[in-house]
Amino acid sequence: xxxxxxxxxxxxxxxxxxxxxxxxxxxxxxxxxxxxxxxxxxxxxxxxxxxxxxxxxxxxxxxxxxxxxxxxxxxxxxxxxxxxxxxxxxxxxxxxxxxxxxxxxxxxxxxxxxxxxxxxxxxxxxxxxxxxxxxxxxxxxxxxxxxxxxxxxxxxxxxxxxxxxxxxxxxxxxxxxxxxxxxxxxxxxxxxxxxxxxxxxxxxxxxxxxxxxxxxxxxxxxxxxxxxxxxxxxxxxxxxxxxxxxxxxxxxxxxxxxxxxxxxxxxxxxxxxxxxxxxxxxxxxxx
Amino acid sequence: xxxxxxxxxxxxxxxxxxxxxxxxxxxxxxxxxxxxxxxxxxxxxxxxxxxxxxxxxxxxxxxxxxxxxxxxxxxxxxxxxxxxxxxxxxxxxxxxxxxxxxxxxxxxxxxxxxxxxxxxxxxxxxxxxxxxxxxxxxxxxxxxxxxxxxxxxxxxxxxxxxxxxxxxxxxxxxxxxxxxxxxxxxxxxxxxxxxxxxxxxxxxxxxxxxxxxxxxxxxxxxxxxxxxxxxxxxxxxxxxxxxxxxxxxxxxxxxxxxxxxxxxxxxxxxxxxxxxxxxxxxxxxxxxxxxxxxxxxxxxxxxxxxxxxxxxxxxxxxxxxxxxxxxxxxxxxxxxxxxxxxxxxxxxxxxxxxxxxxxxxxxxxxxxxxxxxxxxxxxxxxxxxxxxxxxxxxxxxxxxxxxxxxxxxxxxxxxxxxxxxxxxxxxxxxxxxxxxxxxxxxxxxxxxxxxxxxxxxxxxxxxxxxxxxxxxxxxxxxxxxxxxxxxxxxxxxxxxxxxxxxxxxxxxxxxxxxxxxxxxxxxxxxxxxxxxxxxxxxxxxxxxxxxxxxxxxxxxxxxxxxxxxxxxxxxxxxxxxxxxxxxxxxxxxxxxxxxxxxxxxxxxxxxxxxxxxxxxxxxxxxxxxxxxxxxxxxxxxxxxxxxxxxxxxxxxxxxxxxxxxxxxxxxxx
Numbered sequence: 001x002x003x004x005x006x007x008x009x010x011x012x013x014x015x016x017x018x019x020x021x022x023x024x025x026x027x028x029x030x031x032x033x034x035x036x037x038x039x040x041x042x043x044x045x046x047x048x049x050x051x052x053x054x055x056x057x058x059x060x061x062x063x064x065x066x067x068x069x070x071x072x073x074x075x076x077x078x079x080x081x082x083x084x085x086x087x088x089x090x091x092x093x094x095x096x097x098x099x100x101x102x103x104x105x106x107x108x109x110x111x112x113x114x115x116x117x118x119x120x121x122x123x124x125x126x127x128x129x130x131x132x133x134x135x136x137x138x139x140x141x142x143x144x145x146x147x148x149x150x151x152x153x154x155x156x157x158x159x160x161x162x163x164x165x166x167x168x169x170x171x172x173x174x175x176x177x178x179x180x181x182x183x184x185x186x187x188x189x190x191x192x193x194x195x196x197x198x199x200x201x202x203x204x205x206x207x208x209x210x211x212x213x214x215x216x217x218x219x220x221x222x223x224x225x226x227x228x229x230x231x232x233x234x235x236x237x238x239x240x241x242x243x244x245x246x247x248x249x250x251x252x253x254x255x256x257x258x259x260x261x262x263x264x265x266x267x268x269x270x271x272x273x274x275x276x277x278x279x280x281x282x283x284x285x286x287x
Numbered sequence: 288x289x290x291x292x293x294x295x296x297x298x299x300x301x302x303x304x305x306x307x308x309x310x311x312x313x314x315x316x317x318x319x320x321x322x323x324x325x326x327x328x329x330x331x332x333x334x335x336x337x338x339x340x341x342x343x344x345x346x347x348x349x350x351x352x353x354x355x356x357x358x359x360x361x362x363x364x365x366x367x368x369x370x371x372x373x374x375x376x377x378x379x380x381x382x383x384x385x386x387x388x389x390x391x392x393x394x395x396x397x398x399x400x401x402x403x404x405x406x407x408x409x410x411x412x413x414x415x416x417x418x419x420x421x422x423x424x425x426x427x428x429x430x431x432x433x434x435x436x437x438x439x440x441x442x443x444x445x446x447x448x449x450x451x452x453x454x455x456x457x458x459x460x461x462x463x464x465x466x467x468x469x470x471x472x473x474x475x476x477x478x479x480x481x482x483x484x485x486x487x488x489x490x491x492x493x494x495x496x497x498x499x500x501x502x503x504x505x506x507x508x509x510x511x512x513x514x515x516x517x518x519x520x521x522x523x524x525x526x527x528x529x530x531x532x533x534x535x536x537x538x539x540x541x542x543x544x545x546x547x548x549x550x551x552x553x554x555x556x557x558x559x560x561x562x563x564x565x566x567x568x569x570x571x572x573x574x575x576x577x578x579x580x581x582x583x584x585x586x587x588x589x590x591x592x593x594x595x596x597x598x599x600x601x602x603x604x605x606x607x608x609x610x611x612x613x614x615x616x617x618x619x620x621x622x623x624x625x626x627x628x629x630x631x632x633x634x635x636x637x638x639x640x641x642x643x644x645x646x647x648x649x650x651x652x653x654x655x656x657x658x659x660x661x662x663x664x665x666x667x668x669x670x671x672x673x674x675x676x677x678x679x680x681x682x683x684x685x686x687x688x689x690x691x692x693x694x695x696x697x698x699x700x701x702x703x704x705x706x707x708x709x710x711x712x713x714x715x716x717x718x719x720x721x722x723x724x725x726x727x728x729x730x731x732x733x734x735x736x737x738x739x740x741x742x743x744x745x746x747x748x749x750x751x752x753x754x755x756x757x758x759x760x761x762x763x764x765x766x767x768x769x770x771x772x773x774x775x776x777x778x779x780x781x782x783x784x785x786x787x788x789x790x791x792x793x794x795x796x797x798x799x800x801x802x803x804x805x806x807x808x809x810x811x812x813x814x815x816x817x818x819x820x821x822x823x824x825x826x827x828x829x830x831x832x833x834x835x836x837x838x839x840x841x842x843x844x845x846x847x848x849x850x851x852x853x854x855x856x857x858x859x860x861x862x863x864x865x866x867x868x869x870x871x872x873x874x875x876x877x878x879x880x881x882x883x884x885x886x887x888x889x890x891x892x893x894x895x896x897x898x899x900x901x902x903x904x905x906x907x908x909x910x911x912x913x914x915x916x917x918x919x920x921x922x923x924x925x926x927x928x929x930x931x932x933x934x935x936x937x938x939x940x941x942x943x944x945x946x947x948x949x950x951x952x953x954x955x956x
Contacts, residue, residue, distance in 0.1 A: 204819060
C-alpha cells in the first residue's frame with residue numbers, strides 16, 4: 001500500500017484542456033508514493049459559477065463528492081486551487097448550517113444512498129506536499145533543480161481561512177517553500193494571491209485581462225523568469241490569454257506559465273524533455 | 288440529642304461518580320450533576336437538594352459516616368453536609384455550634400474548620416493566609432470583537448490583587464490551546480459576533496479547541512462571562528460554547544456562567560466580583576475552598592465591591608507582551624516628485640502594539656513626514672493593507688502578523704489597493720464615495736401599518752427579519768470592503784462590493800417602497816453593478832467582512848440573472864456552465880465557450896487566442912502535436928492540439944444521480 005492515500009479530485013479542466021496537469025500528477029504520485037484513488041462519480045465543483053445560478057445545487061453536488069470520499073475514509077486531494085476554495089466554502093456551509101445539511105442529506109440518501117458527515121477534509125496538492133509529504137522528502141527526491149527565479153501563483157479562491165491548510169491565507173509561504181526546496185528562487189510579489197478573473201473570462205473579459213496583466217507584469221517586475229500556478233483554471237488566463245492581456249492593458253506580459261504539478265514533477269525527474277524545453281525557453285529566448 | 292442531617296450538592300459537580308460508588312442509596316450521578324435520591328430525602332424530592340435543603344431520612348442519617356466518606360471522596364468538594372440538632376441548632380462538630388437562624392454548611396474534609404465561637408474574620412484570616420501562599424495566577428482569557436470584553440477584563444484585572452490574585456490578560460489569538468494545560472484559574476470573557484459566531488480573535492483558538500487533539504484540563508477551575516445582544520437569535524452563543532467546552536475538557540466550573548446583554552456594564556461587575564472570589568478560593572494545588580468564599584468576599588470590602596460594581600473609572604491596565612524584533616516596511620509616495628518605494632525600519636517593538644500605534648511611533652520618533660490616516664481604533668477610514676490583509680490598523684496588534692510563536696515580525700504596510708494614493712499610506716476615498724453618491728442609496732419607505740407603542744405609533748418588523756438584515760450589514764468599514772474586490776482597481780466604473788452590498792440589503796428591507804426597491808435594483812443590475820464583479824472569491828476571502836459581503840453579492844447576482852432570464856454574456860455563461868455540468872457531470876469547456884461567446888469565438892481567431900491554444904505548449908516546451916483531435920473537427924470550433932478542451936465529455940459514473948440532484952434542487956436546468 002502506498003504511504004499516502006487520497007481520494008483524487010482532478011477538477012474538470014485537468015480532465016479537459018489542462019491534461020498536462022494529469023501527466024504531472026501521475027509522475028508526482030509515482031515518485032512520492034502517493035495513491036490517488038479516483039472518485040469516478042464525482043461531478044464538477046461548480047467553480048463559483050454554478051453558485052450564481054443556485055447555491056444549493058452546487059452545495060448538493062459537492063456534498064455528494066464529499067460523501068463519496070467519506071465512504072472511502074479518505075481526504076480529498078485536488079491540484080486545482082479553484083476547486084479547493086469552492087469546495088471548502090461548501091464544506092463549511094454544510095457543517096455550519098444544520099438545516100441545510102439535513103436538507104441536502106435527505107436528497108443524498110434518497111438519490112445516492114450516501115450521507116455527508118463532515119469527516120473528510122479538502123486538501124490541495126500544495127498543502128499535501130508541505131504538510132503531509134514534507135519538504136525534506138522533496139529535497140531528497142530532487143533530481144533536476146529548477147535553477148531560475150519562479151513566481152508562485154496561488155490565486156484568490158484557495159487563499160481564505162480554512163482552505164489553505166496551515167499556511168497564512170494573506171501572506172502565504174507554502175509555494176515559496178516548495179520552489180526553494182526544488183532549487184528555484186521564489187519571487188515575492190503582491191499579485192500572487194490576487195484574482196485573474198477566471199470566473200468572468202467569458203463575460204467580463206476586459207476586467208479579467210487587466211487583472212491577468214497586473215499579476216504577470218508584477219511578477220516579471222520582481223524578477224520572475226517563469227510563473228507556476230496552483231490553479232489550472234487561472235492558467236488559462238495567464239497563459240492562453242497572455243497576449244490578449246498585453247493588448248488590453250498595454251503592458252508586457254510575456255512570461256512562461258506552467259502548473260505547480262509540472263514544476264514539482266519535472267524537478268523530481270518526471271518528463272525530463274519538458275523541463276529541458278522550458279529551460280531553453282527561459283534561458284535562450286528570454287522575455 | 289438526635290441530629291437532623293442535611294446533604295446537598297453545590298455547583299461545580301464534575302459527575303465523577305465517586306459519591307455514587309461510595310453510597311449509591313443516597314447519591315445518583317446524572318449526566319450533568321449529582322442528585323440526592325428521593326428515597327433518602329424526607330421531602331421525597333429528587334434533585335441536588337440545593338434549594339430545599341431537605342433532611343435525609345433517619346435511616347440514612349444514622350449512616351452519616353458513609354455520607355461523610357462520600358463527601359471526602361468528592362474531588363471538587365461540592366457535597367455539603369449540615370448536621371443540626373432537633374432544637375434547630377447545629378450540632379457542634381468539635382466544640383461549638385453554628386448560629387441558630389441559619390445552618391452554616393460545612394464542607395466535609397474541612398470539617399475541623401474553626402468553630403463559630405471564634406471571630407470569623409480572624410479565623411478566616413489564618414486560613415486565607417495559607418490559601419494565599421504559592422502560585423496565585425489568574426488568566427483572564429478574552430475573545431473580543433469590539434473591545435467590550437477587554438473593558439470587562441480590565442475591571443477584573445484591576446480588582447484581582449484585592450483577592451490576592453495576579454491577573455494576566457490574554458486575547459484568545461495570543462495563546463495556543465495547549466497553553467491552557469496547567470492553568471489553575473481562568474475567567475473567560477467572550478463576546479458573540481453575528482449569528483452566534485466567535486469573534487475574530489477567538490476563532491482560531493475555538494477551531495483548535497474543537498479538534499480531537501485538544502487537551503483535557505482536569506486541574507483547571509473556570510468561570511465564563513458571555514457578552515451578547517438579545518436582538519440576535521444565538522444570544523451569547525460563543526460564551527455558551529466555551530462554557531460547554533471547558534466542562535467537557537474536565538475543568539471545574541466554579542460558578543454559573545453569566546450572559547450579559549448590551550447593558551453588560553451594569554450586569555457584569557457583580558458577577559466579576561463573585562467570580563474573583565471563587566477563583567481566589569482555589570489553592571495552589573487546584574482545590575476549591577468553599578468555606579473561604581465569604582472571607583474572600585469580605586476582603587474586597589463594600590468600597591471595592593461598589594467601585595467594581597459601579598464600573599468606576601480607573602486606568603485600564605495595559606495588555607502587554609514582550610518586545611520582539613520587528614522589520615517594518617512602509618510604502619512611501621511623494622506626490623511632488625512622483626517617487627515611490629518602501630522605507631524599512633528595524634526595531635524592537637512590544638508585540639501587543641497595534642499597527643496604528645506602530646505607525647504613530649515611527650512618525651513620532653523616526654520620520655515626521657510619514658503620512659497615514661489616523662483615528663480611533665474602529666475608524667472605518669483608517670484601513671490599510673498589512674501583509675496582504677485588509678485591516679483597520681487600530682484593531683490589530685502586530686503580533687498577529689508573526690509567523691509562529693517565536694517567529695520574526697515582518698510587517699509590510701501598504702495603502703489600500705482600490706484608491707489613488709495621496710501621500711504614503713493616505714488614500715483618497717473618492718472612488719468609493721463617488722459611486723455611493725451616484726447610486727442614490729437612500730431609503731424610500733413604503734406606507735405601512737404601525738403598531739401603537741408607549742412611544743407612539745411605530746413601524747414594526749419581526750425579529751428574525753431584523754436580525755438577518757442587521758447581520759447582512761455587519762461591515763466594519765465600507766472603505767475597506769470597497770478595496771476587497773480585485774476587480775475594483777481595474778474597472779473604475781464598477782461600483783464595488785461595498786456599495787453593492789449596501790444597496791442589496793436596502794432593497795431587501797421589507798419596509799422599502801416598490802419605487803425605492805426598483806431604483807436600487809436598477810443600479811445593482813446595471814452594467815456597472817454586480818455583473819461587473821469579475822471574481823467574488825476575492826471579496827469572500829477577506830474574513831468575516833468579506834463573507835458577509837460575498838453572500839450579498841451572490842444573492843444579488845442570482846436575482847439579477849434570474850430576472851434577466853439568463854440573457855447576455857453573463858446569463859449565458861452561468862446558464863451554459865450549469866447546463867453542461869448536468870449533461871455529463873463535468874464541465875465541457877467547448878460547450879461553455881461556444882454557448883457564451885457564440886460568434887465572439889471568431890474574434891478569438893484573429894486575436895491569437897485560438898491559434899495559441901491550437902499550438903499548445905510552445906511556451907512551456909510541450910509537444911505541439913498533442914493528439915489527433917484537431918483533425919476530427921471543423922473550423923470555428925475549439926480544437927485540440929495542445930491546450931484544447933474535449934468536444935464531448937464522457938458522463939461520470941452514476942451520472943443519473945447528478946441529474947436527479949439537479950431535478951430535485953433546480954428544475955430550470
